[in-house]
């Protein structure tokens with residue numbers, strides 16, 4: 001007779017997870033067993049083309065040999081040590097990251113996630129300015145922790161904490177006169193996503209971002225670019241602000257930073273960094289050896305395999321081939337794209353999944369998100385275009 005644990009091991013993990021975890025996620029109707037390149041192989045024998053990349057994490061796709069080898073070698077050598085000691089592997093990751101960041105971003109503080117990166121960036125801005133009001137942009141998403149959720153648009157329904165850590169207001173996106181009026185000497189920070197990911201890959205205009213830069217500089221406000229979703233090559237440059245020629249004061253990074261190993265980073269200038277000393281910031285796992293090795297390997301693979309060029313070429317191909325079937329137009333940058341549909345994006349996603357193509361939805365009900373691995377190939381986009389073309393016209 002199999003024991004209860006043996007029996008439960010054979011049951012569908014969706015049922016087992018539902019029995020023992022808090023049901024906060026809507027889950028997709030398949031169970032991955034393994035993955036390779038841009039393909040997920042499921043327990044029931046399907047091979048699904050992944051154009052969603054686990055919420056924009058899988059920059060190198062799955063099983064990338066350089067990343068796998070780096071993690072393997074580092075785990076054999078030294079799996080963990082905290083920031084109480086300096087590490088060659090951490091120093092190298094920081095050197096690599098500052099090297100590919102916009103000029104002036106020459107200091108790093110390592111953390112574990114996007115929300116933790118934003119939490120620290122906002123703390124740094126409040127500490128550096130002594131001010132207690134933060135501006136964000138309408139439709140933004142910055143994470144689930146207290147400060148990150150406070151600057152997230154429409155978070156009141158799930159915010160949960162009794163109060164917010166600072167006063168928050170939202171600049172209507174791309175509203176230049178509003179930005180000029182709202183940014184003044186009371187403001188500690190303005191935080192923005194150059195391409196608003198969760199909102200459906202909405203790309204803010206260069207003119208708007210330049211206005212944010214000018215007004216924040218004029219009033220001594222810290223300008224924070226949240227590049228958790230848009231960074232690490234996804235938008236065709238290492239950071240999306242580089243496509244706009246904007247130099248913020250702080251950049252936050254996570255998601256694709258470690259190619260799938262959880263990690264995050266706050267990048268800033270040495271002038272801002274000089275305001276902080278021992279005890280001001282901290283994180284047990286931040287900059288751990290495995291994460292650091294993964295960061296270095298991810299950046300190296302993007303450089304060695306010319307993936308920034310690939311991203312720009314694949315973006316052009318999607319714009320050319322995929323405004324078809326239910327898709328009216330494409331917004332976003334690089335491989336952070338929103339396909340604006342003539343019907344609910346959820347319906348389009350479900351039909352594509354029947355064709356074994358995984359895409360994502362967004363907070364805009366008509367926008368389907370493509371967050372494909374940066375190693376995406378031309379033939380993958382041909383498949384997407386064919387599947388979109390095969391979809392029945394809208395009945396509206």
Ligand SMILES: Cc1ncc(COP(=O)(O)O)c(C=O)c1O
Nearest residue numbers: 113114115141142143197228229
């Ligand atoms: C722009 C942006 N910032 C922050 C976050 C939060 O990152 P994490 O889930 O790693 O805390 C996300 C997650 O989707 C994001 O898209």
